[in-house]
Amino acid sequence: MVKTYRHESLLGFFKGMSFPIVSIAVVNSVLFGVYSNALLALTATSHQERRAQPPSYTHVFIAGCTGGFLQAYCLAPFDLIKVRLQNQTEPRAQPGSPPPRYRGPVHCAASIFQAEGPRGLFRGAWALTLRDTPTLGIYFVTYEWLCHQSTPDGQNPSSATVLVAGGFAGITSWVTATPLDVIKSRMQMAGLEQRAYRGLLDCVVSSVRQEGLGVFFRGLTINSARAFPVNAVTFLSYEYLLHSWG
Ligand SMILES: C[N+](C)(C)CCCC[C@H](N)C(=O)O
Numbered sequence: 001m002v003k004t005y006r007h008e009s010l011l012g013f014f015k016g017m018s019f020p021i022v023s024i025a026v027v028n029s030v031l032f033g034v035y036s037n038a039l040l041a042l043t044a045t046s047h048q049e050r051r052a053q054p055p056s057y058t059h060v061f062i063a064g065c066t067g068g069f070l071q072a073y074c075l076a077p078f079d080l081i082k083v084r085l086q087n088q089t090e091p092r093a094q095p096g097s098p099p100p101r102y103r104g105p106v107h108c109a110a111s112i113f114q115a116e117g118p119r120g121l122f123r124g125a126w127a128l129t130l131r132d133t134p135t136l137g138i139y140f141v142t143y144e145w146l147c148h149q150s151t152p153d154g155q156n157p158s159s160a161t162v163l164v165a166g167g168f169a170g171i172t173s174w175v176t177a178t179p180l181d182v183i184k185s186r187m188q189m190a191g192l193e194q195r196a197y198r199g200l201l202d203c204v205v206s207s208v209r210q211e212g213l214g215v216f217f218r219g220l221t222i223n224s225a226r227a228f229p230v231n232a233v234t235f236l237s238y239e240y241l242l243h244s245w246g
Pocket of ligand 1: 132135136227
């Protein structure tokens with residue numbers, strides 16, 4: 001944090017922020033929409049009936065994985081641009097200095113498109129899908145399990161329960177997702193940096209060779225600290241919207 005602040009000022013902390021803000025609504029609707037509908041198809045119970053007849057954790061897991069798989073494709077290009085902009089660490093351009101490689105999210109998307117075609121925008125998408133499919137299954141199972149543990153049978157979980165269960169679901173999911181998150185980000189940066197990977201496995205092997213197994217836990221603490229409030233609020237909004245519109 002200190003280094004980022006010294007080098008790039010407060011603005012450095014907001015790099016790559018505009019695209020995630022635009023895309024989070026789309027990505028979360030796909031995730032939660034596919035999850036709810038998959039659960040509906042698997043259990044044939046609506047959200048309201050589900051408190052009396054809770055779905056099995058296997059069904060919750062499958063529905064979560066399905067949602068995770070499909071949202072990964074919507075997320076991939078936005079995530080790529082976020083990672084590219086966040087890794088552009090030079091301070092804001094001074095008048096007269098050469099412009100940065102990417103002047104902003106739209107310029108970044110256009111440059112990748114021009115240089116590599118539409119497929120370029122999906123660089124690292126495989127690693128992202130592998131990261132998100134099982135870990136979003138874990139995400140919903142953790143949430144449902146924690147709600148079930150602290151709510152009397154047949155009742156709706158309280159807002160406090162939803163917040164805590166959502167927060168821990170986010171942390172569990174990020175803890176399990178971090179190894180592939182590291183690999184995904186490296187593959188998204190390849191093509192820009194000099195190192196080229198022959199594929200996902202090559203990226204895993206060369207990262208471990210150079211930096212040891214610890215490489216899989218890069219950013220774990222900051223990811224978890226961020227995950228608690230973000231996912232507490234996500235689940236509270238989800239439950240609230242389902243009750244008021246459902
Ligand atoms: C699966 N993975 C851990 C990557 C994400 C799970 C939580 C998703 C949430 N939008 C967030 O940004 O925290």
